[in-house]
Amino acid sequence: MSTMPGRLFRLLSLLQSRREWSGHELAERLGVTERTVRRDVERLRALDYPVTGTTGAAGGYRLGSGTTLPPLLLDDDEAIAVALGLVSAGTGGLAGIADSSMSALAKLTQVLPARLRPQLAAMGSAEAIPRSGIPQVDPDALATLARCCRNHEVVAFDYVNRQDVSSRRRVEPHQLLTVSWHWYLLAFDPAREDWRFFRVDRIADVSPALHRFVPRTLPAGDAASYLVESFTSAPYRHRVRLTVQLPADEVSASIHWFNPGRVAPAGDSACVVEFAVETPSLLLQLVAGIVALGADFTVDEASAETAALIADVGRRLQSFTPR
Amino acid sequence: MSTMPGRLFRLLSLLQSRREWSGHELAERLGVTERTVRRDVERLRALDYPVTGTTGAAGGYRLGSGTTLPPLLLDDDEAIAVALGLVSAGTGGLAGIADSSMSALAKLTQVLPARLRPQLAAMGSAEAIPRSGIPQVDPDALATLARCCRNHEVVAFDYVNRQDVSSRRRVEPHQLLTVSWHWYLLAFDPAREDWRFFRVDRIADVSPALHRFVPRTLPAGDAASYLVESFTSAPYRHRVRLTVQLPADEVSASIHWFNPGRVAPAGDSACVVEFAVETPSLLLQLVAGIVALGADFTVDEASAETAALIADVGRRLQSFTPR
DNA sequence: GGCCTTCCGGACATATCCTGTCCTTAATGA
């Protein structure tokens, strides 16, 4: 610990852990003279780390914000929090964020101490309880997929499809993206000779085949729009399209889209809402939420089964009286 | 850039940015001899950074996972992604995570370059569009609040309450916590001489008063349970309590709790669901989602207004037919 | 204004350490 560069790391760590330090304290902690502390601070400044020193009786050194981001020194719990945050980030579906999140997650998990991995996995699944209804993804699996995307490595995993049928896949991963709280992997499946989307929460037992591939070009230009498009053609059980007599932004602000769906403006004061879900409960949460807005609506598309289900729940709602 | 410690930082950064590097590449990048690279690697190892070297034709250096987390070197986009992730993390309401997230966020924003702040704010609000229905909090405000909590500093802000009345507050911040996708600040309000919860998304214009306070002891032992308790006594417009003939975990797994609510088991195959919301749309999303599960239920509590609203939507749902 | 505390930085001597240039060894894969 007596080596100079190591001391610089420790100094940086100290400066991040507390708001302000006096030169004397730092000297004691680092086991050197105050003059050397001043020199170390000087060195950090030369490396573009903005250490500001204020003089006077209540003075001291503090790390400010500069033009470049210094290395972040996180403790164990903070690292876990960052990893979990990255997994749940980008769920908005913003284009750039998911990519950056994944590269950050790849960096973090690459150096994450082994003893923290079980803890991360435990936290990830423990969160499933309060976040009911939203599928949890394994942070480790997500990180592995991200690494394979970046390195163009073939990856294998077990996949459970919507029909609950499990199979082993071996694909060329292309991109990870998020839509409405779900992570999706876009990959080319050589066995089926086609592009497929995989929901990451249905992926298990990820193992990279140590084999590189040359990236293919996407059929559609943009992965995100390709994904949304593929939803509308996927065989979901309940597919609904409505025209609601309310502005589009008013509808989308009032409804919680925990599942893929679209709200498109239709004129100034109306919009078309479209979504496809599998379970009755999700279907009704969306339909009832929209109907409760109080506006007039017309049903453009819905199967007989779907309409019957909705009508049935409508009947049952009328018996909703206390006692 | 020719100084030795700076080169060590650069070496670490290189090792984090790519999976594997040969000694020759590193020497070229760093502008030194290969022998010096080997010495630098040696130095990093002495600092507990697990750099593994593999010999042979396809050999090279790579950074593995060791016993301690090395400083994370993030680029601009990754830093933004981490900050956004931390803001959306902990939304599960897990006890420890929110605290760790906040301390990590405080560390990050403390050193975040000024030029990235507007970008972070823009991203934070841009995410509001796809995440419709879930209130967005300003990452900067959250970070400031976190810092004030940690340092026991009095903080002032504008607050808009449920009745849309705005006022300037000046409180002693105690703790930040999350429940169902909402951030709450627990603070003591000296003007009102009582503890209050503030929803962070309704807080604006946060400015720390540079004044320390001595932390008071909480009336209840645990902030989280205190918060849940305060919900049940808050004057929400629609309060509902149901008994559903389904196991508790089955209900909580099917319903999306984007608002505070509780599911308590009542025997083996029944449970009591309780929640309180302000808007009709939220109310119906919850009620309809539960009714759509198909199980029998009885209404233990609901105001006449609430029941009427639900019955009305039930009527309208029956006219749900295509064309 | 005096006085304290804090950061700032020059000068200098000494010892340390760092770098480049050799070299050999060991491991790995084609």
Next chain:
DNA sequence: TCATTAAGGACAGGATATGTCCGGAAGGCC
């Protein structure tokens, strides 16, 4: 077997880091 790569010892010369001086400047307090 051979090429390639990491690992590391030896050594000389130059660079640098450290501690111990020193005086200066700036802010807060009595």
